[in-house]
Amino acid sequence: xxxxxxxxxxxxxxxxxxxxxxxxxxxxxxxxxxxxxxxxxxxxxxxxxxxxxxxxxxxxxxxxxxxxxxxxxxxxxxxxxxxxxxxxxxxxxxxxxxxxxxxxxxxxxxxxxxxxxxxxxxxxxxxxxxxxxxxxxxxxxxxxxxxxxxxxxxxxxxxxxxxxxxxxxxxxxxxxxxxxxxxxxxxxxxxxxx
Amino acid sequence: xxxxxxxxxxxxxxxxxxxxxxxxxxxxxxxxxxxxxxxxxxxxxxxxxxxxxxxxxxxxxxxxxxxxxxxxxxxxxxxxxxxxxxxxxxxxxxxxxxxxxxxxxxxxxxxxxxxxxxxxxxxxxxxxxxxxxxxxxxxxxxxxxxxxxxxxxxxxxxxxxxxxxxxxxxxxxxxxxxxxxxxxxxxxxxxxxx
DNA sequence: TGTGATTTAGATCACACGCTCTAAAACACA
DNA sequence: TGTGTTTTAGAGCGTGTGATCTAAATCACA
Numbered sequence: 001x002x003x004x005x006x007x008x009x010x011x012x013x014x015x016x017x018x019x020x021x022x023x024x025x026x027x028x029x030x031x032x033x034x035x036x037x038x039x040x041x042x043x044x045x046x047x048x049x050x051x052x053x054x055x056x057x058x059x060x061x062x063x064x065x066x067x068x069x070x071x072x073x074x075x076x077x078x079x080x081x082x083x084x085x086x087x088x089x090x091x092x093x094x095x096x097x098x099x100x101x102x103x104x105x106x107x108x109x110x111x112x113x114x115x116x117x118x119x120x121x122x123x124x125x126x127x128x129x130x131x132x133x134x135x136x137x138x139x140x141x142x143x144x145x146x147x148x149x150x151x152x153x154x155x156x157x158x159x160x161x162x163x164x165x166x167x168x169x170x171x172x173x174x175x176x177x178x179x180x181x182x183x184x185x186x187x188x189x190x191x192x193x194x
Numbered sequence: 195x196x197x198x199x200x201x202x203x204x205x206x207x208x209x210x211x212x213x214x215x216x217x218x219x220x221x222x223x224x225x226x227x228x229x230x231x232x233x234x235x236x237x238x239x240x241x242x243x244x245x246x247x248x249x250x251x252x253x254x255x256x257x258x259x260x261x262x263x264x265x266x267x268x269x270x271x272x273x274x275x276x277x278x279x280x281x282x283x284x285x286x287x288x289x290x291x292x293x294x295x296x297x298x299x300x301x302x303x304x305x306x307x308x309x310x311x312x313x314x315x316x317x318x319x320x321x322x323x324x325x326x327x328x329x330x331x332x333x334x335x336x337x338x339x340x341x342x343x344x345x346x347x348x349x350x351x352x353x354x355x356x357x358x359x360x361x362x363x364x365x366x367x368x369x370x371x372x373x374x375x376x377x378x379x380x381x382x383x384x385x386x387x388x
Numbered sequence: 389t390g391t392g393a394t395t396t397a398g399a400t401c402a403c404a405c406g407c408t409c410t411a412a413a414a415c416a417c418a
Numbered sequence: 419t420g421t422g423t424t425t426t427a428g429a430g431c432g433t434g435t436g437a438t439c440t441a442a443a444t445c446a447c448a
Contacts, residue, residue: 022308022310023310024220026218026220026221027220102309107305111297111301111305111306111364111367112218114216114218114297115295115296115367121368125370152384155373156378159374159375159378160358160385162361162365162374163361163362163364164354164357164358166357167361169364170360170361170363171322171357171360173315174304174318176319183350184350184353184354187346187354188354190350191346191385
């Protein structure tokens with residue numbers, strides 16, 4: 001019996017993602033959001049609750065997509081080392097493509113949230129630990145197939161890769177010189193070789 | 195002939211730093227600031243211009259101190275590798291000390307500023323490139339004194355160290371498990387060995 | 389076709405924000 | 419001590435914010 005929604009949820013949430021990604025949670029005003037989403041204020045509040053709930057939804061959606069991408073990328077390729085090479089190559093491409101100089105929504109959220117706001121801190125920490133686990137699996141496979149050094153534990157190397165990835169996402173938000181980005185990625189992948 | 199200021203500039207700026215560090219630029223309200231600084235609103239605006247100018251001042255002061263610390267720490271010790279070990283050990287200590295779970299003010303500023311706000315982006319990028327240069331010098335010395343691998347260029351390794359450092363600062367803002375932090379630091383320093 | 393729930397639309401609310409204003413107080417110099 | 423300048427003190431300005439409200443439009447079902 002209810003009147004169906006007139007807007008496409010996917011498109012609307014994509015638009016909200018774009019705004020939050022570029023401006024952050026606090027700086028993104030509801031007016032900016034409704035304009036970008038092409039929805040009225042009332043529709044937004046009716047459909048999603050409030051600004052914070054919308055942000056949470058956007059963040060979860062983004063994180064889910066990012067984790068899926070990480071998992072599949074780290075699983076492809078002839079060897080674990082090759083998968084990691086591809087992974088970081090894609091990351092550096094994204095970092096250097098002028099458009100996506102916005103870093104990673106999750107990282108941005110984590111830094112904006114800070115010590116207050118335990119909710120978002122938990123969300124972000126959870127994503128980080130999942131990615132770290134994916135790295136760890138990948139490194140372990142590489143140590144088994146001989147493509148990655150066994151000089152250090154898979155856990156330690158996974159932590160290293162996580163921090164490099166996060167650092168890269170930070171650098172992405174400044175205007176990085178391509179040489180720096182390419183160099184550090186080359187360095188990170190080379191360092192894993194046996 | 196003018197009446198001298200009644201407040202201690204250093205203490206007041208330290209207080210402002212604490213607020214901006216914990217809350218970020220946008221979320222730190224002028225009322226929070228004046229309360230923490232123990233100054234009246236008029237004094238704040240009279241002495242520092244506006245909120246943004248105060249933030250800029252605080253950021254520059256913080257960055258200056260941080261760069262000095264980096265430079266001196268990376269210069270001490272029997273070898274370049276030992277200096278880097280100390281450097282990252284100090285960093286992980288700071289990351290794990292419950293109090294300073296605020297990461298790094300410069301990193302926070304860089305991520306909050308984003309693509310808009312070219313001014314702060316420039317400030318942050320400049321600090322990053324200076325730190326990278328310090329790493330580069332240190333690595334070069336290590337390659338000369340034999341304490342650091344020559345398998346990769348000093349520039350590439352410096353980039354790797356920068357991204358690890360930034361990643362660590364991001365992780366600091368979530369509640370990191372000590373084992374993860376210690377592991378990734380161990381991994382980063384081990385990987386530099388010849 | 390009528391009924392009722394739910395969406396739209398846009399004006400509008402109360403509030404917190406960054407910032408300024410007017411006095412009064414305080415000090416360096418003559 | 420008198421003068422001039424700058425600080426303090428805190429009330430209050432206009433604006434933009436997140437969120438709501440009333441009414442009209444819309445559609446599934448009986």
